[in-house]
Amino acid sequence: MNIAVITGASSGMGKEFCSRLFSEKDGSIGAPYDEIWVIARSSDKLQSIAKSLDEKRIRVVPLDLTAPESISALGALLDEKKPAIRLLVNCAGMGKSGAFAEQSVEDTHTAISLNCEALSTVTRVCLPYMTGHDGKRSGTIINIASSAGFLPQPYFAVYAASKSYVISFSRALAEELRSSRITVTCVCPGPVDTDFIKVSKNDPDATFTGIKAKFVTTTDKLIPAAIRAAKKGKTMLVYGFGQKCLHLTSKIVPTNLVLFFERKMK
């Protein structure tokens, strides 16, 4: 049984991946899939996605990925079904904006646990199931990082640091798996119009403001680009001109100087 696994599938980018991959046929990322396993906490949202697509092909796996027992539960399900995972999309993520000193210990822990630990452990339990028809390793991993991971971000410190982890981890893993037929594509978008900003600001009406508002993109543009990048076996996708400039800046301008200008622009 060929499957795709998508974390964070109940909304935003993960949901868009789900609907796009459902009708995907291009064998280069293992499609068509017999089943797509969708993971998030909101069982009802996942169920409604399954209903709107095909309940036989969408397997709802409601899990809180910050709970260690969820990773064991996913491992047990994989052990029972023994699927061939042709594609893993690590999309689940969150971050709270604001001064670090004013954030709750719980929010700090959740961001690191979900963005770093869960992304790594989900990948770890999925890897043994990434095998082709010939029994050799084969598959595609897409990790959603962020342009926030290029540089330290005061007032979004934990989130930005967690996304630096995702970038570093993804690039190292891509190198480790180079000799197998598993590719790792790390996607670095800027602001995207999803529930992310609402969760980040604890405000159901929140939208991106200031300079970020000028660079907002949508999932219907970003996700096809991410799928194209994965098909080409690209290691990194920095999405959008503004984010490409930021990436270049992070490589050539000393971090102290960037932080100085950020401070002055406030």
Ligand SMILES: NC(=O)c1ccc[n+]([C@@H]2O[C@H](COP(=O)([O-])OP(=O)(O)OC[C@H]3O[C@@H](n4cnc5c(N)ncnc54)[C@H](OP(=O)(O)O)[C@@H]3O)[C@@H](O)[C@H]2O)c1
């Ligand atoms: N939107 C942006 O501006 C932006 C920019 C760059 C990168 N990103 C990254 O893109 C990824 C997708 O975010 P999004 O923009 O699509 O935001 P979103 O709409 O808020 O989606 C986040 C997803 O993560 C799931 N999730 C949250 N906590 C979870 C937990 N403890 N266990 C399992 N699943 C959990 C959510 O589902 P439940 O609530 O049902 O659990 C939801 O499906 C994230 O990694 C984010 O950091 C976002």
